[in-house]
Amino acid sequence: MFKDITGCLLMSWLMVISCYASQSESSMPHRQLIETSLEQGGIDFGSLEHQRIGNKVRLYWDPLTPPPSGKLTLPNGLQLSYGEIIMYAGDFFGNTSKVISSCSPDQQEECFYSQFSTLGLTADDPNHPCSDPFLLTTAYGSHFAKIQEKLDMAQQKGQAEWDFFKEYSSDNTKALNRISCGGSFVSALIPFGSYLKLASVNMDHFVPDSLTAYKAGHNAALKSAINAHKYLQKNQNEKAREALHLAYAQNAFANHYLTDSMSSGHMRTPRRAVHNTIALPDILNLVIANFMHDEDSRYGLNVVNSRGIAWRAFGDHYLKHPDAQPHYEMILKITQMSVDAVYTAFLTGQIPDELEELAWLPDYSNIDSLNNHAPLFKWEDGHLLKRVKNHDPYDYHWTKYWSGLLMLLDFQIHGKSGSDSHNERISG
Template sequence: MSNSGSFQRGPGASADAERGARQQQGSRPTPGKVTRTSKLRPVQAKRGGADGGAAAAGAGGGGAAGGGGGLPGGLKTGIESLSGVSMDGVKVHYNSPRPAHVGALAYAQGSDIHVGPGQEQHLPHEAWHVVQQAQGRVASTTQMKGVELNDDAGLEREADVMGAKALAMGGSEAAATSAGPAASGPVQAVRNPDFGGVVVQRFGSLEHKTLGDRPTGSAEYDMGGHTAESDADAYNAAFRLTHGDIIMLSGDFFSPRDTRMNEQGVEEPDPDSLFRIAGTPSRSPGQTVGSWDEVVYAIKKAMPNDDRFQPASLPGFPDGHPWASVRFSADVMAAVDARYLRRAASNDEHFVAPTGTDRGPTAGDRASAGGSYRALHEVAIQMAYDEGTAATAMAREAAAQHFLTDHFASGHLRTPRTSIRAHWQAIYPLFWDNIRNKIALDVATWINDNENLGYLASVDQIYTDIQTQVVEATADIPPMGFDDLVSLVTHDFDNENGLWVTNDLGESWKLFGDGNLDSADPDNRTREMSELAVSLGNADIEAAAQMGANKGDTPLSAAELFDSVRSITGAPASAGVKYGPEQVLPRLDSARASENGSSNWQQSSMDELWQAQVTSATAATYGSEITASMQGGELQHELAGMAEKFPESQDVMGVFTVRPRQAFLDGFLGPLVANPRTGLQSILDFSPSRGQAGFNEDDAVMREIEGEDGAGGMSDEQLGGLTMNQRAERIRALIGGWTGEDEGEVVIRIFETTPAGDRARLYEMVEGHPWTGNWREGFFVVDDDIWDALYESQLERLRDIIGH
C-alpha cells in the first residue's frame, strides 16, 4: 500500500525466453508448504515459434554457469539512454545451456542474461527485459518445470521495439557480441538503483492508481501550468494528473499537505508538498528540481509502462505525448528518490493502528490512516465549500484518499508499526550500526582473502578504510532496524493470507493487501469496498461544493459544515457521526477471531521470534517467513540494492585493482542469504575482532569503543545497547593478550554499562564459571583471565561493580 512500514516490495525479475521448435515436456512440481513462488524473482524468456513472449522466475535464481561479460558498449549506451536505468552490473552469458531448461532460446533474470548457442540476435530484446525487471514491472503468470513464467504480451512487444531502438542508437558497436563468457564471476543479486536499502510496504502503485481511476473514470485535474516562450511550451502548457495518479503519489512520494510543523513547533511551508511541486512548471523538461519534473519522474518510476511514456512508434498508443521524450537529470531523480526514502522511514500514519489500538477517525492528523484521512478529507470539504466548486477540492480529496485506501490493506489493519519499532529497537538498538560495520568487515575480509593485498594490508587496515566508505555511502539511507524485518513479515503475512473483517454497514468479507488486492479468494471484496469508499468520499466533496454555491451571506462554520455533510451522506451509508467513506472502513471481525488468529511479534529475542508462529492461526513461523523473504524475496532484494553503493572496481596504490561490489555480494550477502538465521545472529552479535589476526583483535575493539585521534568511539548509551554476546566477545578480545591500563578501563566500562542484574552472567560468559563474589585466583585453581589482565586497583573497582 503506501510507504507503509519501513518496507517496500521490491521489483520483480524477468526472463525472456524464446521457446525452440521442440517444446520440452514435464509436469509441474507441487509447491511445498514453505515454498512461496510469489516471492521469487521472475524470469523473462524469449520464446521461439508462434507462442510470443514469456517471463519466467526460477526458484533457484542466481548465478550463471561459467561467468559472464557486460553488454556490448553501444547496446549498453542505447538501453541506458532510453530507460535511464544503469546497465553497469548486467552480465551476459553466451552459449549458456540454461535457456533450454525452460524451453527457451534466451532469457533474462535479474542482472543476468543467458543466451543460448547461436542466439545472440535476441540480446537487445533481453536487455530491455532487464530494464523492465529493474523497474518492478514483471510478475509471474504461469509455470514451467518449477519455474515461474510471465506471459505478458505487452512486455514482449515493448522489449521488441525498445531493444531494436537501443540497437539502432548504439550503431555497429551495439550489435557486436562475444562468442564466449568473460572471466568475471556472475552477479548474484538483482538491484534497484533508486530505492535500494530501505524496506517499504505499500499497495502496489498500480493498485493505488486503479482504486482512484476506476470509480472516477480516470478524472483529470489541472495542477497548474502556463505557456512559456521556449521549447518547453508543449510540456508546460498544462499539467494534469488523474485521480488515481494523485492517490498513488500522495503520502509515498510527496506530502499531501502544504505546510508542516518544524522542530520549534512553528508551522512552515512543506518542501515536499505534492501540490506545490506539481504546480511549478519546468524551465527545461526533465531537468528542474522542485518542478513538476519530479512528479513526472515519480510516475515513471512507479508506472514505467504508462501510456504517457510510450513513444508514438509503438503500435496501439496515441500519437505523441510530451512525457514520452523527457530525459531526467540526475538531480531530479536524486531529489525524488531521497524524498521517497525519507517518507518510507517515517510512515506510521499509513497504518490503521500503529500503536496497537484502532482509534479510527478520531486518532488525529498524522496519527494513523484513519486520523489522517479524516483531517485531509475535511480540508477538501472546506475548500469545496469556500470555492463553491469541486474542481480544486477533488484533487485534495484524491490526496487524502491515499490514507483511505491504505485502510483497506490487510497488512495495515493490525500491524502495530510504532509498537513493533519501540519493542525491537529497545532489544537491538545497534542493528543499523552493526549491519554497516559487518558489511565493512566482511568486505575487508573477502578482499584480503581473494585479492593480492594480503602482504600490503591487514584485514584491520582494509576494514578501517572500508568502514569509512560504508558510512559515507549509506548516509542517505534511512536506518534499517531489526523491527523493520519483524514488521515486514507481520505485514506481508496478513496481506497474503487475508483477514476476516466487517464494517459499520454490516458487511463481512476477507480483506487482502499490498500486491494481493485482486486475490482470487472467493471471499475477497477488497477492491469493491475500497472503490465504494472512494466514491462516497468524492460525493462528500460534491455535496460541500453545492452547499458553498448556495451559501448566501451567512456561511456555515467549519463544525456546521462538517455536520451538514455527514447528515446527507449517500447510501449505503447513513447520517451519523462518521462520514460516508468512514462507514465502509474495515475492522477485524470478532466473530472470525479464531480464523484471524493473533500476531506473535512480541518476543524477547531473535531466538524466540524465530520459533514463534506468525499468528496463532497458522503453523508458519517468523523464522520460515524471514528465510523465504531472504532467499529470493523482498529482504534479499532490498539488501542487494545496497551493492550499488560499492564500485565495481577500485584501484589501490595505482598497482592493484580490487572488487568491492563483488566483495559485498560474496562476502556479506551470499552467506546471509545461504543461512539467514546464522547471518542475522552474526549481525546482532557483530564484533570488529572477528576475522582479524590475533594481535589486531584488541586494537579493533579499542578503536571501536574509544575512537581514534579524537574521533569516533561509543557513548555509554551505545555500549548499553550491546547484546550480551557482544559484550563478552569484546572483553575476551581485550584481555586475550597483553592488556594495557587503557584496555582495562574499557573492560570496566563494558561492565558498568551492562544492566546490574546481568553483570554476574557476563562474568560467567567470559570466564566459564559462576561469579561467587570475588576473583578466582591462587595456587590450586586456574586464575581468572580478567584477574590476570587488569591492574589491582581496576580489579577492586570491577569487583564492586559486579557485586559481592
C-alpha cells in the same frame, strides 16, 4: 560450542548496531545490513493498485464544466488524474518532518497541507529536481508505465500480479530510490532518496494513524469544496472551478491514507510501535514492520464492519486475486463515498455531521477474533510482542523478549514466511 560462538557474534553485532542506530544511512557498521535487507525484500506498497482504484471513481462537476482531459489541475499547474494523485500521495510526495498523526490534533490539518504542498503547491524548478513535482511525476510516470508493460507481459504468460511484484520488488525499490535523487555510483540504495526517507516514517499509512491522516486531509478537502460553493453563489465560476479542482485533489491525496486503511497489510501492523520501540535505524524498523505487512497482505484477513458485513480483505498486489473481488468492490464503494461527500459539500456549502464512509471500514478492534492467522507483532500492556515462531503464521504464542537485529538476520537466512508450503489460501 558453535552455538555459543554464533550467539556471541550476533550479540556483538546487536550492541554495535544499536550504538550507531541514530547515524546516517551511509555510516558503518549498519550500512551493509541496510543494503542487504532492502536488497532482499524491497520496499513496495502497491502503487499501481492505488492508481487503478482512483481512476475508477467518478467525479461530479455540475453545474460547472468538467475538465476536458479528465485530469485535475493543481494550484501549481500540474495536471494529474485522481488515481495518479492517490498513487503519489505520501509514498512519493510528502514531508518527513510533518507526519500528520504525530502532530497535535489542532495542527493535523496544517500538517496535511504540508504533505499536500510537496505535490500541489511546489513550483516547477529545474534547478532543484529533487523537489520539482513536474520533473518527479514525469519520471515516476515513465517508470510505472514501463512496470505496467512488464506486468502485462508477465500476466500474458500466466504469472500472477503478486508473484511478479515479489520478483521485481528489489529492482523497483532501487529504481524509485534513484528517481527520488538517491543512490550513488556504488549503490542504488544508499544514500536514501525521498522515496525511502518517506517510507522510513510512514506511520500515517497504517491503522490507526492512517485514519487520523485521512480525516485531516478529507476535512481540508471539504473546506475547499465549501469555498467553491461560495464562489459559485457569487457567480464566480472560474474561481469555483479552481476551488473544486483543489478540493478533489486534496481528497485524492487523503484517499491514499483511506485506501491504505483497507489493505490487509496495513490493518493491524503496529507500525508506530515498531518505529518507537526498536533501537535500530528507521529504515531497518521499516523493514521489520514490512515482514508483518507482507505476511498479512499475502494471507489476507477476515474482517467485518459496523454494518455487519463480513468479507476477506487482501493486501498490496493481491487485489486481482480471484477471491478478492468483494474486497475490491468494498474499496471502490468507500472511496466513492469519500468523493461524493466532497461534491455534496460543494453543492450545499455544509460540512457533513459525520463521515459515513468510515462505518463501512472494517472494525479493526475485532480482527484477531475472526479466525485469522497469528499476527507477527502485537502491542499489549505497553510491550511490543513478537510471535515466537517467525515463520509459522499459525503459532499463537508471543514474547516480549526478542531482538530486532536477530530477527533481521533470521529473515535474511530463512526468507519471509508465507512460502509455498504455508501459502495455500493464496495460491489455491
